[in-house]
Amino acid sequence: MRLCAERVLPELEPIGEAFRERCGLLERLPGALDALWDESPLLRAIACIGLPAEYNPHPLALAGATDGGCPYPLHLAIIEQLSRFDANGLMALPGASLSTRAVLELGDAAQQRRFFERFLDGPHWTFFAVSEPEVGSDASQVRSGWRMDEDGGVRIRADKMLIGGVTRASVGVLYLAGPEGAAPRLAMFEPGAHPGRVETSLLPSLGLRGAGIGRLRIDDCRLPADALLGGHLRGLQQGLNGLTRVFERHRPMVAAMALGTARGLLDGLREHGATGLEGWYLRYRALGRMLDEVAERYQRGESRPAATSQIKFLATEFAERTARLLAHRLPPEAWLRGGRWRRRYRDAFAFEYMEGTRFIHLQHAARAFRPQGGRHGVDA
Numbered sequence: 001m002r003l004c005a006e007r008v009l010p011e012l013e014p015i016g017e018a019f020r021e022r023c024g025l026l027e028r029l030p031g032a033l034d035a036l037w038d039e040s041p042l043l044r045a046i047a048c049i050g051l052p053a054e055y056n057p058h059p060l061a062l063a064g065a066t067d068g069g070c071p072y073p074l075h076l077a078i079i080e081q082l083s084r085f086d087a088n089g090l091m092a093l094p095g096a097s098l099s100t101r102a103v104l105e106l107g108d109a110a111q112q113r114r115f116f117e118r119f120l121d122g123p124h125w126t127f128f129a130v131s132e133p134e135v136g137s138d139a140s141q142v143r144s145g146w147r148m149d150e151d152g153g154v155r156i157r158a159d160k161m162l163i164g165g166v167t168r169a170s171v172g173v174l175y176l177a178g179p180e181g182a183a184p185r186l187a188m189f190e191p192g193a194h195p196g197r198v199e200t201s202l203l204p205s206l207g208l209r210g211a212g213i214g215r216l217r218i219d220d221c222r223l224p225a226d227a228l229l230g231g232h233l234r235g236l237q238q239g240l241n242g243l244t245r246v247f248e249r250h251r252p253m254v255a256a257m258a259l260g261t262a263r264g265l266l267d268g269l270r271e272h273g274a275t276g277l278e279g280w281y282l283r284y285r286a287l288g289r290m291l292d293e294v295a296e297r298y299q300r301g302e303s304r305p306a307a308t309s310q311i312k313f314l315a316t317e318f319a320e321r322t323a324r325l326l327a328h329r330l331p332p333e334a335w336l337r338g339g340r341w342r343r344r345y346r347d348a349f350a351f352e353y354m355e356g357t358r359f360i361h362l363q364h365a366a367r368a369f370r371p372q373g374g375r376h377g378v379d380a
């Protein structure tokens with residue numbers, strides 16, 4: 001399936017128009033997209049891509065979907081196409097998120113049931129919390145931690161920052177350092193289950209307001225031992241490797257959002273009479289083909305973390321360069337009136353900080369030029 005090179009899924013156009021209209025309100029009204037969930041069965045199905053079939057009340061009915069599931073290249077194509085309108089909408093909706101993938105990768109059957117069953121009752125937001133104050137991108141330095149207590153339970157303390165959707169989430173996954181000699185682990189956590197010990201707050205942000213980034217502080221909560229994911233796996237697979245596998249699926253999704261955003265900006269410039277954009281469209285298509293290849297390899301089960309870093313880095317950088325065109329190629333009245341294009345300009349610079357920053361991906365991406373083997377779950 002080669003959808004990314006020039007993706008046109010006509011069914012998505014009405015949703016895209018609704019995104020365009022409502023995302024404009026997100027900066028003032030965090031719930032601006034909620035009504036869309038009720039209105040559009042297709043949108044509900046898109047938001048739930050990635051939930052296991054038995055817990056997904058909204059299977060996808062779109063050409064290319066298989067038994068209500070969505071092949072990865074089709075998922076990326078949907079993300080890219082909707083992001084041409086506004087990427088914020090994809091992040092503001094309830095449904096699947098990074099933590100979905102983490103629970104699928106590392107959770108046993110009982111943990112998966114506990115996490116996913118809630119989706120059968122209605123919409124839920126989830127969060128995936130790695131970033132921390134002072135620590136930023138460097139997961140090896142996290143200070144939030146877990147330890148076993150005398151009764152066989154787990155005690156956790158955490159201070160997590162810049163966490164998407166955390167103020168609305170009913171459940172999420174925390175990345176926690178272990179006590180002396182123990183590995184870091186991912187823990188399933190329900191903020192509402194510990195009154196007085198959990199504080200969440202929305203952080204002010206400049207771009208991609210739909211992500212709803214917030215802070216989460218947890219003051220010494222006791223959890224059952226099976227809140228820790230990956231207990232049935234070998235040591236190295238439990239923490240950092242699990243994180244790598246989650247990111248390998250989600251980084252190309254950020255690339256798809258960045259690429260779709262760039263395409264939306266180019267189309268906007270063209271509609272406002274800008275000329276000489278052929279080279280920009282050529283670059284867009286070349287990156288689309290790279291993204292296709294990453295998607296198809298992932299779908300085949302091949303693990304190529306360096307290639308995912310490469311496309312994330314290149315697509316993000318392309319979105320930023322395209323955004324810089326706006327200020328001097330859009331007519332001044334379009335640039336200055338209403339705020340739509342300035343908002344989309346701000347959004348274009350936030351992708352860098354999602355799932356790994358530029359220089360870190362640049363270091364990883366160099367490895368994409370070396371021959372690699374390996375399947376998912378095996379270090380390449």
Ligand SMILES: Cc1cc2nc3c(=O)[nH]c(=O)nc-3n(C[C@H](O)[C@H](O)[C@H](O)COP(=O)(O)OP(=O)(O)OC[C@H]3O[C@@H](n4cnc5c(N)ncnc54)[C@H](O)[C@@H]3O)c2cc1C
Nearest residue numbers: 128129130131136137162163164208211353355357358359
């Ligand atoms: C829209 C949005 C949604 C987000 N959602 C989530 C979420 O759901 N969960 C979550 O855990 N986090 C989330 N984040 C946080 C994101 O992952 C962090 O912003 C990121 O980790 C960067 O952290 P920092 O701002 O502290 O920057 P830093 O890590 O301090 O990096 C600052 C700069 O230094 C560079 N740098 C850092 N280390 C090195 C190095 N070793 N070598 C060379 N250069 C380096 C970086 O490339 C970057 O340019 C989100 C961020 C955004 C913008």
